[in-house]
Amino acid sequence: MKKFSKAVIPAAMALTMTLSTTALAGPQSNPNGPYIEGEQNISLSSYMSNEELTKTLQKLETSSKGKMKLEVVGYSNHTLDGYKTEADKGDPLYVVKFGDADPNKKRILITTQIHGNEQIGTEAAIDIIQKLSSGGQEIDEILDKVSIWIMPRINPEGSDNTFEGKWYPTRYTHQTWLPENIALPASTVAPWYYNADGSERGQANEGRVVYGIPGYDQNRDYNPNLDFRVEKEDKNKVSAFLNSKATNNSNYGGFYVTAEARTVTKVFQEFKPDVFVDVHHRGFNTLSDEDNRSVPVQVAAVVADPYTDPFSGKQYEVDEEVLKLGKQVNALANLALQRGNSHYGAVQKYPDVNLPGTALGAFALNDAAIMLIEIKGQSQTLGQKQAGMLKETVKVPLFEVFKGLADGSIHDVDTAIYDAIPESTNRIEDPSTRD
Numbered sequence: 001m002k003k004f005s006k007a008v009i010p011a012a013m014a015l016t017m018t019l020s021t022t023a024l025a026g027p028q029s030n031p032n033g034p035y036i037e038g039e040q041n042i043s044l045s046s047y048m049s050n051e052e053l054t055k056t057l058q059k060l061e062t063s064s065k066g067k068m069k070l071e072v073v074g075y076s077n078h079t080l081d082g083y084k085t086e087a088d089k090g091d092p093l094y095v096v097k098f099g100d101a102d103p104n105k106k107r108i109l110i111t112t113q114i115h116g117n118e119q120i121g122t123e124a125a126i127d128i129i130q131k132l133s134s135g136g137q138e139i140d141e142i143l144d145k146v147s148i149w150i151m152p153r154i155n156p157e158g159s160d161n162t163f164e165g166k167w168y169p170t171r172y173t174h175q176t177w178l179p180e181n182i183a184l185p186a187s188t189v190a191p192w193y194y195n196a197d198g199s200e201r202g203q204a205n206e207g208r209v210v211y212g213i214p215g216y217d218q219n220r221d222y223n224p225n226l227d228f229r230v231e232k233e234d235k236n237k238v239s240a241f242l243n244s245k246a247t248n249n250s251n252y253g254g255f256y257v258t259a260e261a262r263t264v265t266k267v268f269q270e271f272k273p274d275v276f277v278d279v280h281h282r283g284f285n286t287l288s289d290e291d292n293r294s295v296p297v298q299v300a301a302v303v304a305d306p307y308t309d310p311f312s313g314k315q316y317e318v319d320e321e322v323l324k325l326g327k328q329v330n331a332l333a334n335l336a337l338q339r340g341n342s343h344y345g346a347v348q349k350y351p352d353v354n355l356p357g358t359a360l361g362a363f364a365l366n367d368a369a370i371m372l373i374e375i376k377g378q379s380q381t382l383g384q385k386q387a388g389m390l391k392e393t394v395k396v397p398l399f400e401v402f403k404g405l406a407d408g409s410i411h412d413v414d415t416a417i418y419d420a421i422p423e424s425t426n427r428i429e430d431p432s433t434r435d
């Protein structure tokens, strides 16, 4: 296995490093703070394993009486665009369909758990699927006008990762960089978002657990050129691109080396959604110096600047109308969370980033209005604490968006509401060295 021999920034830290302008609220100083301490046990028992997810989805399809279609659209296979044996197929990637890719309907695509250690999005997706498949007047009115496709847990291997015999979900996929397999010279350096040693932050072991299975940050493997495939490009050009630190970095789109990113992109291209929502988890913040409510979610309608594909020269830009709809979707989500007087409403905007290799970035540059939902905490830092409440912070806004798309009222939402969402600030530092 290849070791880190270069100055590679672990992908998990790359985003953190863009937050240098963000004020810090100081590290957690008591054991009841948001971060789980070394001696506290992390319980994940309420979350679904891959097997349980499959069973649940199959059951829901049966009980939906035809409303919902469950399809396997690909596998987390280790070999690119094809597998030689059944075992090589890996885990299934599902799409749950309510309605067709009908151009006369509004279309929304939702993905969860692109990072395997971010479970609550998937748990929320299951609740949403259950509600949609159970029907009723409100649901019928939505599905009459809106097609909803949901891909729960698009990183099944990271999700079901184990370490020392225990379930240990990780951010990364499972796959080894083998440049020869895609006709690149053997000396070609891996994409910068490759996690060569198979490591993840942990609550023990000085903040780092080496589970030993290499993989990728799938959410850097997308490319605004949705048809980019290493196999179709000039191999010397790709190799030179990867071998230079000036180009092998987060300013550029990814390389579509994961089966997972390829599969999700295939679904995106078939469905052509008006709106694309990707559900993540992140760290901890309080709302402001004056308001110390813990921030349950951050949202964003923009994650990528205009982009020029270095291979084809083609230019990509977020369309003005698309950006407007994205802001309206995020604004409506924010309004939905403001109702009542709880810390649901302590919403912040995700920090300003330019990440053309993320699913959201690449799809926004291909005419989808986007919403990033970032729930607080991850498997290793929050366990399943507050999971019930945090699930609601995904479900409540999404149902408002479904309704707004169905009756068209989303187009009346003032984008200034989005602009006024408080910026990310008062980040609470991780008490261990893992941050």
Ligand SMILES: [Zn+2]
Binding pocket: 114, 115, 118, 279, 280, 281
């Ligand atoms: Zn994430």
